[in-house]
Amino acid sequence: MNEHTTCSEDLAAEVRRVAKLARIYVSEDDVAQWTRDLGRILEYVRQLNELDVDSVEPTAHAIPVANVMRDDEPRPGLPHTEALSNAPAARDGLFIVPKIIE
Amino acid sequence: MSCSGPVSELPSLSAALDALRRNEVSSEELVSELLRTIECWNPTLNAYVYVNSEEALACAREADARRRAGDPAPWVGVPIGIKDNICVRGQPCTCGSKILKSYRSPYDATVSRRLREAGAVFVGRLNLDEFAMGSSTETSAWGPARNPWDVDRVAGGSSGGSAAAVAAGMAVAALGSDTGGSIRQPAAFCGCVGLKPSYGRVSRYGLVAYASSLDQIGPLTRTVRDAALLLSVLAGRDPMDSTSLDVPVPDYIAAVDQAPDDLRGRCIGLPREYFAEGIEPDVAQAVKAAVADMARLGADVVEVSLPHTHYAVAAYYLIATAEASANLARFDGVRYGLRVPSEDVLEQYERTRAEGFGQEVKRRIILGTYALSAGYYDAYYLRAQKVRTLIRRDFERAFQQCDLLLTPVAPTTAFRIGERISDPLTMYLGDIFTVPANLAGICAISIPAGLDSRGLPVGLQLMAPALEEARLLQVAHVVEQTRPRLPRPPLASRASGGSPA
């Protein structure tokens, strides 16, 4: 992981890139703040490198179960008005968003 | 009613259930009294972010009618407070975030449905760190919850509102959620009982997800018996949650009521890594006193090792934030929640999320997105998952040597509001003793150990293997009886109290 010990300028670029992926608008102040925070946190979490985990299986779930499934049976959903009740904008039964250019 | 006197004596959950059953009090009386207390003290403590007085009273009157008509359900008319990230049909669920300011859930979480069906009355929504991301309730968009023992200090987090309300007599019992200590740490800071059930014991359906593989709903109560009572309603398989386990639910109330008077035959492990540097002397002292009492009661006390404890916080913050970065992607202003309108969809997303989320939530989304992004996945996220395996194995080994583990809940007692909020890493490091249980999926409880020299509550944490809540509650109940009974919290500032070292 040492190759990821980035200088703050590179890290600032990473913050911008990641914020874009996460769809969060960032001001220059945010970038400065988060670059500092992220730098410190990454420095801290890099201590995980001290451990040899090559032969260790990752844990994605704390529970050892599989095959939890439901039968293909219909269940009542939300009444139409409730489905749209929290919509910031709705018309003709649709959630309205700015025009999407595909 | 004067708001300057001591907290009115509100019954414990056990006592409330008994009094209602014996018709010594009506649900309406109980709820009215509760609402008065809330009205009195909530402006000081900010434990509730929403109180539905009229609906609660209407439900209470309806419950009284049901009871008069002979409904034998034990919970009919019992008021319960709900953390504001657990959905109740028709009620707000803001998660302490501006982005869900006007959101109302059109459905019940499974725990809400179970409580509703048992007859419980929902009084209001309890304050929390935004999307449960925090250890102090300071990241709530609605302001911090304050600690009843010193209102200048934090109530802990993220279930700070739940803990403060229970401790201050503003709730008979409350639900919280625990992803890395969010039930246990505020319970410890506020002097009440907080139980994090084993992963899979309680349905997560309707709990707004922070980190799905770590989140669990659990009770915050005055006593261990109350926690057992509440867990007996919450626990069990839910077909709506694939990760809720299809295993028998033991009789937790019996486990507590039939607890022996001593701890003979119980082996208690003290993990040496949890007593290393960084613990406040008063905290260490309180735990040691409890250990001595337990030994006196016949418990076999042994030292054990959980060698990877030191790495738990790093692993936790990578896993939790990675999951959170996906879980919180749905807040985009399309179907619900805040929208900052723009002519372009992408820009609308970015503005909405920048405006709707607070700093800590954004910080964690950035970290989590980074840990998952191309080129970093193996080095951060995958490695953290592997370390999670090591931490799980630590517990497996330790539980071969002992029945339960006893540790502090947090290295310190409640800190001052504002003291850590600008220093995220220090805040994260305070979770060192609570995150391992979430990573391993085991159950853990926080019970009051006593007060430190400043008069602030100290918590004791007991941990048991996955699904061993009955054992955990039974021993916790026995230990609870050995602890000094806490006085009522002053609900005031202790300006004279020094700041921690």
Add this chain to the structure above:
Amino acid sequence: MKFAVSIGLEIHVQLRTRTKIFCGCPTTFGAPPNTQVCPVCLGLPGALPVLNREAVRLTVMAGLALGCRINLRSKFDRKNYFYPDMPKNYQISQYDLPLCVGGGLEIETPAGRRFIRLRRIHLEEDVGKNLHFAQSSGVDFNRAGVPLMEIVTEPDLTSADEAHTFLLALKEVLLHGGISDCNLEEGNLRCDVNISVRPEGADELGVKTELKNLNSFRAVHRALDYEIRRQIDLLSCGRTVVQETRRWNDELGITESMRTKEEAHDYRYFPEPDLVPVELTEEQLTEWRAQLPELPAARRARLVREYGLPEYDAKVLTADPDVADFFEAAARRSQQPKIVSNWIMTEVLRVLGERGSSIRDLPLTPDALAELIEMVQRGVINMPAAKSVLAELMEHGGRPAEIIERRGLVQISDRGALEPVVEEVLRDHPGPAADYRNGKAAALQFLIGQVMKRTRGKANPKLVAEVLRARLESQSPSS
């Protein structure tokens, strides 16, 4: 310079389930917007997915039908990207452990049989649907969460024709396996295409483009034709192909570069914590393999063997398993397989084609068709009348005998009844009668027509000819 073409397909197939993949909402097509939604498929805060058992079974059945290796341990992952039709802004899909790996499908090409390899088949959820207005767009989430199986081929296809043939063959397998309804109009089967060209003999594949918006097999064919030509033109002029996603414009018949993304996709796949792994056993697979219906190739061979049909007939009939089922039911009843096949291939398939409907929607039953054919064979009705009865059967259903009776179509096969009509016709048309006797054989057809006309088509044409011939050859006219 000659060029080699490499085409790979990514086909999204809607599975034949009653409910969505992670919730109990129905998958019925055409419901009003946002009426088949719930907290789960709307991505409401707190909602959790629970996997539909049938979606897993159908995907594995597809894998078995296509000769894939089935992963005994499979899991789901989150694929992260933002789009308004994505309720959670991540799609639950399968990344590194799909249900099915490898396999393939043999197709017939003019150059002979070719085996097209599959890379994988995985299970995932569909997204919602965006509708576009002048100033805004609207989102309907009815389709969000519909179970999709994504079939990814290796880049083994070498022409638009082959891709088209492959899609038809794949569709047949999925229909026969009962895996999907494959209804293209309802978006049951959608296809993205990767295509590259390279100078013949070159080892490495050329730069590929990805084509989207291919709403029909015909569009796939046309788009590929266009894109192959475009890429070859570029290379021939010494220019390069840009790796990009291109959109098929069906009206103009061209592919167009899509708006370039601000950054490359970084989907940040990670294991879905809300779902647990799927584990299958060999016993389970054996059981499912046994349930697998007969597949098109096997069925074609059997139709030839059991019913003595020509290859061609077998191929036409098995293009749709429902048609093949219909054929077999009718053939067993009538004992005249080739005649049944003829009727289905001509009359029935023509009507289905005109109406764009399925044989299951026809009121005509296999028994009715068999009965009708039998009546023709027995000479109860003649061919034109039978065709008109069939038309009615396909429109309204019913029993052939009743229709024939009601419409009075029973063929006149009684010599005594025909003789007076023949007399009448000979009297009214002395010219043609004389022509026939003078050796003009064609005049007989005219006279038969006249008899048929006077019996309103009910006469048995063979018998009419016989009576006429006997009458014309035995006596001279009475006049």
